[in-house]
Amino acid sequence: MWGQSGDHGSMSAPVAPAVLAGLLGEGWRRPGASAHALADALRGLVVDGRLAVRTRVPSERALAPQLGVSRGTVSRAYDRLRGDGYLVSARGAGSWLTLPAGAGPGAPPPVFGGAPARALDLTIAALPAPEPLLGECAARAATALSRYSAMLGCAPAGVGELREAIAARFTERGAPTTADHVLVTAGAQHALHLLLSLLTTPGERVLVDAPSYPRTLSAVRGARARAVPVPLGASGWDVAAWDAAARAVGPRLGLTIPDFHNPTGLTMSAGDRAALAATAARSGMLLVADETNAELRLDGPAMPAPVAASDPGGAVVTIGSMSKSAWGGLRIGWIRAAPRLIRELAAARADVDLAGPVLEQLVAVELLARWDEVLASRRALLRPRRDALVSALAEHAPAWTCRRPRGGLSAWVRLPSPVATRLAAAAAHAGVHITPGPSFTTDGTFEHHIRLPYTRPPDDLARAVQTLSQLATRVGGATAVEDDPAPAAI
Ligand SMILES: Cc1ncc(COP(=O)(O)O)c(C=O)c1O
Numbered sequence: 001m002w003g004q005s006g007d008h009g010s011m012s013a014p015v016a017p018a019v020l021a022g023l024l025g026e027g028w029r030r031p032g033a034s035a036h037a038l039a040d041a042l043r044g045l046v047v048d049g050r051l052a053v054r055t056r057v058p059s060e061r062a063l064a065p066q067l068g069v070s071r072g073t074v075s076r077a078y079d080r081l082r083g084d085g086y087l088v089s090a091r092g093a094g095s096w097l098t099l100p101a102g103a104g105p106g107a108p109p110p111v112f113g114g115a116p117a118r119a120l121d122l123t124i125a126a127l128p129a130p131e132p133l134l135g136e137c138a139a140r141a142a143t144a145l146s147r148y149s150a151m152l153g154c155a156p157a158g159v160g161e162l163r164e165a166i167a168a169r170f171t172e173r174g175a176p177t178t179a180d181h182v183l184v185t186a187g188a189q190h191a192l193h194l195l196l197s198l199l200t201t202p203g204e205r206v207l208v209d210a211p212s213y214p215r216t217l218s219a220v221r222g223a224r225a226r227a228v229p230v231p232l233g234a235s236g237w238d239v240a241a242w243d244a245a246a247r248a249v250g251p252r253l254g255l256t257i258p259d260f261h262n263p264t265g266l267t268m269s270a271g272d273r274a275a276l277a278a279t280a281a282r283s284g285m286l287l288v289a290d291e292t293n294a295e296l297r298l299d300g301p302a303m304p305a306p307v308a309a310s311d312p313g314g315a316v317v318t319i320g321s322m323s324k325s326a327w328g329g330l331r332i333g334w335i336r337a338a339p340r341l342i343r344e345l346a347a348a349r350a351d352v353d354l355a356g357p358v359l360e361q362l363v364a365v366e367l368l369a370r371w372d373e374v375l376a377s378r379r380a381l382l383r384p385r386r387d388a389l390v391s392a393l394a395e396h397a398p399a400w401t402c403r404r405p406r407g408g409l410s411a412w413v414r415l416p417s418p419v420a421t422r423l424a425a426a427a428a429h430a431g432v433h434i435t436p437g438p439s440f441t442t443d444g445t446f447e448h449h450i451r452l453p454y455t456r457p458p459d460d461l462a463r464a465v466q467t468l469s470q471l472a473t474r475v476g477g478a479t480a481v482e483d484d485p486a487p488a489a490i
Contacts, residue, residue, distance in 0.1 A: 014056035014094070017066035023051065024067070025444025027421030027436070034069055035076035040425035042077065043086050044439065046097040052221065056096045057087070119431040120464050125262070125409035125453035129327035130377040137366035144362050154354050157346040158184025158334070159361040165368040166320075166334050173294075174305030175318075180339040183346055184356055184364075187333040188292045188321035189215055192255070195288055195317065195335065196223035198348045199253055207245050207254035207285070209237075211440035211449075213262040216255055216290065225253075227442045232261070237268050239275040246283040254280065254287045258307050259294035260408030263440050263451040267407070270304040277307055280315040288317045292333075293408045295325040295375055298383050300406035314338035322364055324409060326374055332356070332364040382409070388458030392465035397472070402452075410453040415472060418447035422475040423468065432467045 015023075028034075028041035045051040057063070060074040067074070078095060081087035085100025148159075157163065163179035170177035185191040200206060202224035208216060210229030220227045230245050231238060237256070246254065256276070258268035268276070280287035289307040297303055308316045314337070321333035335345060349355075367374055386405055393400055393413065402413040415423070420436035427434055437446030450468075454461060 014058065015051060017058040017062045020051075020058060020063065021066045023444050025421070025438050025447060027418060027438060027444070027447040028425075035073045035080065037422065037425070038067070038069070038073065038077035039080040039084075040428075041421055042081060042097070043084070044421065044424070044436070046086060046099065051097055052218075053098055054096050056094050059094065119433065120456065120460055121433045122453055122456065122464055123433045123435045125451075125455055126324065126328045127378065127381065127409070127455050129329060130374055133367070133370060133374060133377060134327060134363070137370065138363050140366045141359055141362035144365075145359055148358050148362075153358050156183075156350040156355045157342060158182065158356060159358055159365075162332075162361045162365050162368075165365050166336075169368060169371065170306065170308070170318075170336060173303075173309075175309040175336070177308075177336060181336050181342060183335045183337075183342045183349070184361060185319075185333045185335060185349070186331045186353070186356055187323055187328070188290060188319050189219065189333075190331075191319040191321075191333050191335045192216065192219045192288070192290070193222070194345050194349055194352075195253070195286075195319070196220065196225065198345060199286065200225040205249045205251050207242065207249065207251050208442075209256050209261065210442070211263055211437065211446055212255070213257060213290070214435070214439050216257070217440075217442055220255070229442050230254075232264060232266065236266055237272045237276065239272050239279070242276055243279045243283075246279050246285050250283070251285050254285050255290065256287065256307075257290045257292070259291055259303065260296055260405070262293060262408065263410060263435075263437075263449075264412045265403060265405045265408050265410065267303065268307070273304060273307045274310040277310040277316050281311065281313050285315070286317050287311075287315060288319060291318055291320040293324055294320065296378060296382070296409065297407040298379055298386060298405070308336060314341070317341070322367065325378060326364075326367050330360055330363060330367075332360055382454065385454040385456070385458055385461065386411075389452060389454040389461045389465070392462040393452075396462075396465050397469040400469075400472075405454070409455050410451050413450050413452055415448050415450065417476050419472065419476040420447045420450050423450065423472050426471045426475050427468055430467055430471060432464045434464075434468070 023045055024041050028037040046053060060071045060078065064071045064074045078087055082089065086097060087095050088098050089095040160179060162184055163182040166182045167177040167179050185194065196219055200223050204225045205228045206220050206225045207230050208220065208227045210231045217227055228245060228249055228251070230241050258273065260267055276287060287307065291306060294303065306318060308318045318336040319333065322330050323333065335342065389411055390404055393402060399416045400413050402411045405411050421438055424434050424436040435451045437449030438444045440446060
């Protein structure tokens with residue numbers, strides 16, 4: 001797409017050729033079709049949010065030597081992106097990334113090259129609402145609303161009875177909590193955004209798990225902070241590496257996902273929770289534990305207490321959500337922190353959206369009153385789907401390996417060769433959309449991994465795995481499912 005002069009006024013800063021090369025990694029390189037593959041990889045960066053929409057890309061002349069390809073290759077890749085609506089160019093102003101109409105979060109997945117009508121989106125790990133529970137809770141909430149209608153309805157920290165119910169659930173799980181430790185948000189992502197905007201300044205470094213949830217990384221970028229990845233080991237967190245990074249960097253914030261980590265599925269042991277909380281307290285770092293998946297245990301050992309239970313002094317902040325354990329459409333999440341920080345966050349939140357809607361918060365109160373039923377319904381849906389995915393991998397892709405997930409919503413699958421980006425691009429053409437490993441990183445690594453959610457019905461999962469395994473043999477590279485080596489990892 002060639003832009004009109006003047007429509008590029010608010011484009012972001014250019015990405016340096018070396019930074020772009022790092023983000024692209026090596027997964028797109030293959031003999032013969034490099035322009036095509038480069039375009040797919042660039043499109044992946046903007047679709048995954050690893051590069052912001054409106055980021056200016058380097059000129060063909062600057063990028064080609066950095067990537068070690070000809071100018072013609074970069075030029076053909078840019079032409080392809082322009083043709084598909086992912087790049088806009090204007091004479092004298094360069095070229096910048098964009099999204100075509102209909103693409104982006106919440107839109108149907110992009111379908112390239114005439115994908116079959118039955119496209120399967122496995123890029124999103126989420127479930128439909130638990131019914132009839134949600135409907136019943138919504139009906140009770142609608143009745144309860146009249147208790148609020150004589151008030152103004154704007155409570156930046158959230159409706160009191162929901163704050164109390166969330167606090168009670170923390171207390172039940174082992175972290176004693178009162179309502180003044182709780183701020184209700186519009187989901188975990190909103191919670192993370194609030195923390196980043198209140199507690200970081202542009203250029204500041206923030207410790208993150210490597211790999212990590214892509215929107216954790218994009219939220220850090222959105223705050224103009226710099227993510228410093230701390231690698232996860234094969235069976236869990238490297239506490240010594242966190243300690244060393246905290247000493248070296250002196251960060252104000254560290255972000256981790258301790259329960260059924262997205263994407264690896266690992267759960268932090270009780271000992272590591274205590275050690276990481278101690279590191280945070282010693283180094284003056286606020287450790288943000290994202291518990292979005294914490295209540296999604298399917299089987300295996302009992303969950304350790306929340307990280308916050310190891311921290312009497314306020315060095316651990318917890319964010320949580322109803323999106324995975326109940327329903328993403330509610331947009332209800334929370335922050336648990338020291339009351340003073342909660343007050344500051346509530347004031348900052350009021351600057352953005354004043355407060356959350358009362359009705360949804362009352363639905364959440366009703367759901368929490370029937371929480372055991374909600375979780376049981378999620379387990380009943382997810383267990384057969386998890387088992388179907390694991391069986392399909394064993395049958396159709398025996399050379400791929402993955403830990404049998406004990407909870408959460410997805411499996412982290414290791415391929416025998418580093419072809420994740422190419423496999424994801426080929427699968428998209430065949431109508432199966434998956435997230436390749438590099439999308440969970442800051443530097444384009446993890447080309448040996450793909451994340452496969454088991455949130456779709458068993459037949460869809462079997463069809464997806466069959467397609468993926470056939471394509472994997474074509475793009476370069478058969479599942480040995482190991483049982484979870486708990487208790488160290490859990
Ligand atoms: C680890 C993690 N954090 C945050 C989110 C976003 O949650 P929410 O829908 O509550 O904003 C997700 C969703 O997948 C997630 O997996």
